[in-house]
Amino acid sequence: MQVAVLVVILTVSEEELRVLLIHRSGEPYLGWWALPGGGLLPAETLAAASARKLVEETGVSDVYLEQLFTFDGLDAEPGSVAVAYFALVDARRVRLRAEAAWEPAWFAVAALPELAFDNARVIDYAITRLRNKLVYTNVAYSLLPQAFPLSDLQAVYESIFGRAFDKRNFRRRMLSQGIIRPTGRTAARGAHRPAELYEFSSRQPMVL
Amino acid sequence: MQVAVLVVILTVSEEELRVLLIHRSGEPYLGWWALPGGGLLPAETLAAASARKLVEETGVSDVYLEQLFTFDGLDAEPGSVAVAYFALVDARRVRLRAEAAWEPAWFAVAALPELAFDNARVIDYAITRLRNKLVYTNVAYSLLPQAFPLSDLQAVYESIFGRAFDKRNFRRRMLSQGIIRPTGRTAARGAHRPAELYEFSSRQPMVL
């Protein structure tokens, strides 16, 4: 198998940027934590293979998925390359198949276990790309449900960048860039003033 | 041969952004203009293969070379992928091997011939990437000689973006971003005031 795909599936939950890892079922690195991936089916495109892997692991399909980089020498087998993709999913929509032999699990990227190959480098690469894209695109739509309070969106950004933003500036930026718009609805979530709900102006990837 | 590299070699000469094309020597598209590329040698990395192709075509090796994107379905042969790279070279340092069977030649990207596969898409992709990188990196160093008048640098930027920039603002930006610095030398080039010569502060790729 000369060409394989590798999928960095990212989400934000409990205020942490997390990546989906599985246990490897083959040599080398049998039983180690690793990124999901694998070979292509006959006549399958790279994009289709990465989307298939994503569905296999998470059950979701209509999310942001982008080619990241092509690595070689990952498994010390000359001539083989891994085309890495990264996906952004809303953890609430994902049902990990707990019964699967490879025991998929979410790990905070700030506290990764030891990984097979140099998958850690691939994940770093994905995080850097994601941080850049958040600045000039609307890809965050893929991390949130259809409607959400603004504070949830801000928490997503803060978790990914690892720092706090000013509430007023953040709101102004999201609205003036046209990333989101108010729905008119509100939702209460505790002993305090209910929040207005927002939605993304577009749920297709857009450069701002 | 499942994995191949493809190299988009770009330069600016005579106020035009140009790409190096060769004649294909094999089927399909025998004899058509196409991007240089080919398979990997045993145990060769992708980066090494693209650098080798670059040397074969241009004789230069110490230039900016970056992985661009991995395409599949380019040649309708399922399971094969082409990992595209792009390189930035100073045309004055290049000696095309005119005797070679594939007759390499520079084409203005604004006036490309019909190309094999969808190499035109690969070139578009490279141009877009280059325009973006020029904004926040110093990669232009790879398109110019060691020392140069500021107007040459500006002409390079203008050719790539396809529009004119204000002289004063351009100078201020290049200097305040620390991309270039004066050498103290000057050079005359015609019936007018000689220009000060500048050099890049660093000839390694740097994010500003």
Add this chain to the structure above:
DNA sequence: CCAAAAGTGTTCGGCTTACACCCATGT
């Protein structure tokens, strides 16, 4: 009435843009 998160405007500094004239040289 208290705790908790939601919502709201203004000021300042820096960066980008637009814009016009004098300088040094070769012929």
Add this chain to the structure above:
DNA sequence: ACATGGGTGTAAGCCGAACACTTTTGG
């Protein structure tokens, strides 16, 4: 002396960053 490209400063608008108080609700 004139033609040619080289070199220079300033003002206006826009954008991002910093910053504190009031509102609404549940308990």
